[in-house]
Amino acid sequence: MAFYVVQFLTGLASAASLFLVASGLSIIFGVTRIVNFAHGAFYMIGAYIAFTLTERFSGAFGFWGGVVAAALAVALIGVLVEMVLLRRIYHAPELFQLLGTFGLTLIVEDLVVLIWGPDDLVGRRAPGFKGAVDFFGQNIPSYDLFLIVLGPVVLGILWLLFQRTRWGVLVRAATQDRDMVAALGVNQKWLFTSVFAVGVFLAALGGALQIPRDAVHHAMDLRIIVEVFVVVVIGGLGSIVGAFVAAVLVSELNAFGILIFPKISIILVFLVMAVVLIVRPWGLFGKPEAAARKTPGLSVNPWRPLTSNERLGSLAALVIAAMLPLFAGNYALTVGSEIAIFVIFAISLHFLMSVGGLASFGHAAYFGLGAYGVAFLAKMAGLPMIVCLLLGPLLGCMGAAVFGFFAVQLSGVYFAMLTLAFAQIVWSIAFQWVSVTGGDNGILGVWPASWAASPSHFYWLALGVAALVTIALRIAVFSPFGYALRATRDSVLRSEAVGINAKRIQWTAFVIAGTTAGIGGALFAYLKGSVFPDNLGISLSVDALVMVLLGGVETVSGGVVGAIVYKALNIWLVSQTDLSKLVLGGFIVLIVVVFPKGIVGMLEILAQRRRKSSPPGSSLLAKPIESAE
Amino acid sequence: MKLTVQDLNSHYGPAHILFDIGFEVGDGEVVALLGRNGAGKSTTFRSIVGLVAQRTGRITFEGKDVSAKPTHEIVREGLGYVPEERRIFTDLTVEENLEVGRQPKRPNAPHWTREKLFTLFPNLGEMKNRPGGRMSGGEQQMLTIARTLMGNPSLVLLDEPSEGLSPKIVEQMVDAILTMKKEGVSIVVSEQNLHFARLISDRAYIIERGRICFGGTMAELDARPDIRDAHLSL
Numbered sequence: 001m002a003f004y005v006v007q008f009l010t011g012l013a014s015a016a017s018l019f020l021v022a023s024g025l026s027i028i029f030g031v032t033r034i035v036n037f038a039h040g041a042f043y044m045i046g047a048y049i050a051f052t053l054t055e056r057f058s059g060a061f062g063f064w065g066g067v068v069a070a071a072l073a074v075a076l077i078g079v080l081v082e083m084v085l086l087r088r089i090y091h092a093p094e095l096f097q098l099l100g101t102f103g104l105t106l107i108v109e110d111l112v113v114l115i116w117g118p119d120d121l122v123g124r125r126a127p128g129f130k131g132a133v134d135f136f137g138q139n140i141p142s143y144d145l146f147l148i149v150l151g152p153v154v155l156g157i158l159w160l161l162f163q164r165t166r167w168g169v170l171v172r173a174a175t176q177d178r179d180m181v182a183a184l185g186v187n188q189k190w191l192f193t194s195v196f197a198v199g200v201f202l203a204a205l206g207g208a209l210q211i212p213r214d215a216v217h218h219a220m221d222l223r224i225i226v227e228v229f230v231v232v233v234i235g236g237l238g239s240i241v242g243a244f245v246a247a248v249l250v251s252e253l254n255a256f257g258i259l260i261f262p263k264i265s266i267i268l269v270f271l272v273m274a275v276v277l278i279v280r281p282w283g284l285f286g287k288p289e290a291a292a293r294k295t296p297g298l299s300v301n302p303w304r305p306l307t308s309n310e311r312l313g314s315l316a317a318l319v320i321a322a323m324l325p326l327f328a329g330n331y332a333l334t335v336g337s338e339i340a341i342f343v344i345f346a347i348s349l350h351f352l353m354s355v356g357g358l359a360s361f362g363h364a365a366y367f368g369l370g371a372y373g374v375a376f377l378a379k380m381a382g383l384p385m386i387v388c389l390l391l392g393p394l395l396g397c398m399g400a401a402v403f404g405f406f407a408v409q410l411s412g413v414y415f416a417m418l419t420l421a422f423a424q425i426v427w428s429i430a431f432q433w434v435s436v437t438g439g440d441n442g443i444l445g446v447w448p449a450s451w452a453a454s455p456s457h458f459y460w461l462a463l464g465v466a467a468l469v470t471i472a473l474r475i476a477v478f479s480p481f482g483y484a485l486r487a488t489r490d491s492v493l494r495s496e497a498v499g500i501n502a503k504r505i506q507w508t509a510f511v512i513a514g515t516t517a518g519i520g521g522a523l524f525a526y527l528k529g530s531v532f533p534d535n536l537g538i539s540l541s542v543d544a545l546v547m548v549l550l551g552g553v554e555t556v557s558g559g560v561v562g563a564i565v566y567k568a569l570n571i572w573l574v575s576q577t578d579l580s581k582l583v584l585g586g587f588i589v590l591i592v593v594v595f596p597k598g599i600v601g602m603l604e605i606l607a608q609r610r611r612k613s614s615p616p617g618s619s620l621l622a623k624p625i626e627s628a629e
Numbered sequence: 630m631k632l633t634v635q636d637l638n639s640h641y642g643p644a645h646i647l648f649d650i651g652f653e654v655g656d657g658e659v660v661a662l663l664g665r666n667g668a669g670k671s672t673t674f675r676s677i678v679g680l681v682a683q684r685t686g687r688i689t690f691e692g693k694d695v696s697a698k699p700t701h702e703i704v705r706e707g708l709g710y711v712p713e714e715r716r717i718f719t720d721l722t723v724e725e726n727l728e729v730g731r732q733p734k735r736p737n738a739p740h741w742t743r744e745k746l747f748t749l750f751p752n753l754g755e756m757k758n759r760p761g762g763r764m765s766g767g768e769q770q771m772l773t774i775a776r777t778l779m780g781n782p783s784l785v786l787l788d789e790p791s792e793g794l795s796p797k798i799v800e801q802m803v804d805a806i807l808t809m810k811k812e813g814v815s816i817v818v819s820e821q822n823l824h825f826a827r828l829i830s831d832r833a834y835i836i837e838r839g840r841i842c843f844g845g846t847m848a849e850l851d852a853r854p855d856i857r858d859a860h861l862s863l
Contacts, residue, residue, distance in 0.1 A: 166728060173718045173729045180716045183678055185704035185780050434825045 002136035011145035011255030012248065013213075019247035020206030021224055023158060023240050024199035027619070029197045030175040030238035033087060033094065035413045038227030038257050041108035046074045046204025047216045048116050051123045054211065056448040071205040078200030082193050087595050090192075093415050095359045098231055099549060100592035102542055106219060106585030110220045123211030138385050144210050150209070154202075155244050162240070171195055173379060175238060193246050222538060228422040229417040230269060234276050236286020240317055245284060257480040274406055277418070281409050284315040304555050307480050318467055325456035334527070335571055339461035341523045343563040345467050346547035349514035350559030351610035353433040353472050353548055355482060356509040357489030358408070361416040362423025363517055363544045365403070366396035368536025370518025371525040372430065375443040376527075385449035388524050396518020397511060399426065404510030408503050411492075430533040442532035446525045462523055469516055476512070485509050517544075543570070546588055552598025575626075630689070631656050631784050631815045632677075632708070637686035639676045646672050647839045654784065654817055661808050661830035662846075663861055669839040670819035671713050674786045678703050678710045691737075691783070701781040707735050709782030713789050713819075715769045717776070719762030721742040723729070723753055726761055727771055730779035738783035739812040745775035749805055772806065784815040791825045803828050823861055835860045 025039045033620055053066030081104065089097050129143040163166035174181045174191055182188050207220075214220075231250050235242030257268035282288045306314065324336055348361045373395030377388040403422040407415055430437045437443065453456050476482050486500040487495035496502050525531050534540065543566070551562025574580045595602065630646060638652035646670050654660045664670050668685035676684045679700040688696040695703045704710065718726050727743060734740045747754030750826050754843040755762065761772060777785060790806070792797045807831045810816060820826040826833060826847075833850050837860050843850070849856065 138748050165732075169725045170722065170729050173721060174727075176714055176720060179700075180712065180718070181705060181729060182700040183680065183710050183712065184776065185701050186729070187701045370756050622745060 002138045006138040006140055007255050009140055011252040012480050013147040015247040015251035016147040017206040017210050018227060018251055019151050020202045022228045022243040022247055023226050024202035025228055026238055026243050028196055028199035028230055031171055032095045032192050037098055038104040040221035041105040042074050042200045042203040043207035043224050046070050046207030047211055049073055050111055050208030051121050051211055051216050054124050063127050070208045071201050074204030075197045075201035079193055079197050083194040097543060098591045100589055103585040103588030106581040109218055110579050110582035120215040120217045122215050126212045154564020158240050184565055226421060230273055230421050233417055234273055234283055236283025240284035242283055242285030276293040277406055321463055328525050330455045333459045337459045337462040337527050339564055339567045340466040341520050342567045343466045343560050345517055345544055346519035346559040346563035347470055347473055348513045350548045351546045352509055352513035354553050355477055356485050356506055359416050361420035362541050363427045364540035365423035366400050366514035366517040368398035368519035369399040370521030370533045371531045374522045374525040375531040377445050379443055379445050388604040392522035393518030400511045404507050408506040427536050444530045447529050448526045531614050550598055552601030555600040556597055558600035599612040633689040635687040637674055637676055639681045640683040647811040650841055652834045654815055657813055657815055659816045659830045661826040663833055664836040665816040668836045670836055671788055674788050688771055701800050707738055707783040709777040709780050711773050711787045712778045715773050717761040717769050717772050722758045724757050726776050728852040730776035732780040735781045738781050740781055741778045749808055750775055767794050786817060790818055791822050
């Protein structure tokens with residue numbers, strides 16, 4: 001019995017940090033409508049700075065002063081970020097904001113390693129809370145008891161701040177109607193900045209308070225951000241009380257899940273989240289969101305199938321690509337195969353995002369599932385390559401069918417957060433379930449059959465599949481299904497009013513996109529000869545997003561161009577620098593701020609300007625139709 | 630002149646909504662902006678306070694050019710705005726709604742306190758702690774006006790204050806507007822209801838399809854039934 005009580009108290013103690021970070025994310029989202037992906041990064045910097053300060057200054061004052069000073073310092077960094085970066089993208093679609101703050105996270109991850117080194121840092125114990133309390137023969141660290149008290153105290157302070165101060169009243173008003181607050185003479189800019197500072201302060205404080213419990217390391221940001229997303233989805237975005245209750249719930253599920261499913265404890269959290277989403281899609285304490293802002297496009301150009309000239313051009317490009325083995329070496333062919341595979345991956349997400357308006361932040365899950373599907377079939381069942389290639393993607397299909405069912409119940413940022421959480425769960429299973437997946441060691445020795453073994457043959461295979469998939473998805477875009485999907489993207493209500501079952505259409509699109517990604521993953525397993533948890537990791541999901549945005553989300557096939565440019569650039573960058581995350585993060589931030597329309601989108605605008613200047617009569621039709629935003 | 634609007638043009642995306650709008654409001658005057666649904670009344674108000682991004686023209690308030698300023702700065706000059714859809718903060722109580730609107734005292738405008746506003750709108754005084762979402766339409770309309778007055782404006786843009794209200798509440802609204810006028814607040818009120826406008830206004834402008842097509846005193850408007858029939862009657 002005592003053991004369970006102690007386990008329960010440990011869960012409560014872990015909830016404190018989770019609550020601090022989640023409430024910060026919630027507050028920031030409520031007012032600025034930005035889902036701050038960099039929140040985990042701020043949490044991590046808070047821990048690192050607190051580590052340095054508490055090492056430098058001794059004694060109780062040094063420790064507690066260091067913790068608070070670290071949180072304040074990070075809040076100041078947050079203010080700078082808000083003023084320099086976020087102010088430029090408040091009016092961009094939500095997706096770009098999420099991506100922009102993700103770019104920041106990448107930058108921070110490399111900077112942290114540059115400054116503090118790659119090793120885990122073990123911080124000092126908190127003065128006054130070094131011992132443990134005996135509880136019927138079980139030890140409870142007294143610092144845990146401190147954290148258990150701290151959580152409700154912070155909740156109380158936040159409650160007072162929001163209910164009893166003018167600032168709190170303004171923040172709550174702005175959460176509901178930003179324009180109206182401005183129309184009453186309140187300067188939104190500083191309101192946003194102050195809210196961001198408070199939110200970041202909470203995140204950094206959460207990080208700083210963790211140092212006596214956990215080692216500080218450079219991957220702690222991703223771990224916390226996924227948990228925080230789960231917490232706010234369960235608790236309801238924008239609700240502080242919800243964040244508290246959900247943080248306790250998730251922490252307890254983690255604490256007891258270890259006892260029930262020692263290998264895959266995260267399953268339990270996932271199940272609870274799924275139940276909550278079915279019963280209350282907006283979270284336990286959240287409110288149903290008014291019609292979500294449109295996610296991808298700033299404006300939409302009318303789409304049309306390729307003209308016959310453009311078809312010839314595409315065919316010529318394909319023929320030229322197919323001639324690569326005539327003059328390129330093996331390394332170039334391997335790179336070529338990889339690019340072709342990423343074209344498949346990118347266009348599958350592009351289909352979901354541009355046609356369906358559903359921005360998945362965890363698309364790599366289905367790519368990786370396809371890869372694992374192939375690995376299972378080839379290594380365990382010993383099936384021949386052609387069968388594996390045909391059946392492997394079905395694992396991606398099944399994953400997409402299950403997760404997609406839940407994900408399409410939501411839209412906008414909730415959809416993005418949920419898909420990310422799902423992908424992270426799949427990753428955790430692949431990572432933790434060592435007996436089946438091999439864990440971190442992966443599954444090795446997935447080699448292609450002899451007919452596809454040579455680099456040129458494999459390249460032709462990858463290129464052929466990529467071409468077929470691209471054509472198939474384009475046909476789908478201009479099919480009745482594609483029209484229905486676009487209708488649900490533009491207005492769920494109106495599409496339902498004309499008899500379209502919006503959720504089913506979106507679910508179908510999700511499954512199509514997941515299966516297609518699985519095809520890419522299946523080829524990828526054979527290209528690399530092995531499968532690792534990284535094949536379904538966050539960074540791969542973000543690669544896909546960047547490829548789509550780089551190509552241009554408002555185009556029909558921007559993903560193809562985006563994948564080619566990005567992948568080539570990425571492979572080259574990794575070979576040139578050790579700081580690839582830093583460069584990549586900077587690159588993402590740059591895309592978000594400077595090129596929100598992507599490469600193909602830019603080309604279309606240029607082409608349009610040319611067209612518009614020649615025949616003045618048709619200029620009205622050629623004008624982009626602005627979305628209602 | 631309190632407020633002068635010259636050559637105001639506004640767009641929503643590719644759609645041109647307002648065409649060379651021009652009108653003026655004298656000190657302490659109540660001016661009606663009349664027009665049918667969709668004529669451009671709300672867009673005119675939204676453009677004046679800077680809530681429409683794509684706008685050109687010159688807006689002078691108390692001798693200062695405010696056309697390039699952001700919304701909150703325009704409002705802080707003392708130009709209050711009461712939106713059409715009421716847009717009270719439904720999660721906030723009556724008192725908290727008023728708090729959002731509070732601005733410092735201004736030398737050239739009447740100073741409003743909570744107590745003074747609760748005498749102007751007695752209903753509100755009886756429900757200080759009620760959330761805005763649990764009030765009737767008429768009470769919400771009073772709260773929007775009271776909230777804007779908390780900013781101590783010297784001029785208020787009132788967008789269709791009588792819309793959707795019962796005759797009894799409309800009467801209270803007339804009294805409230807006349808009290809505001811007596812206190813020295815200049816008012817521009819947009820209306821479809823000519824009868825309501827006549828009770829409170831000194832002068833009127835008629836707007837149709839984004840253009841001003843009449844301007845004059847209420848007596849001059851009454852002398853031109855042709856204009857009234859062409860632009861206002863249904």
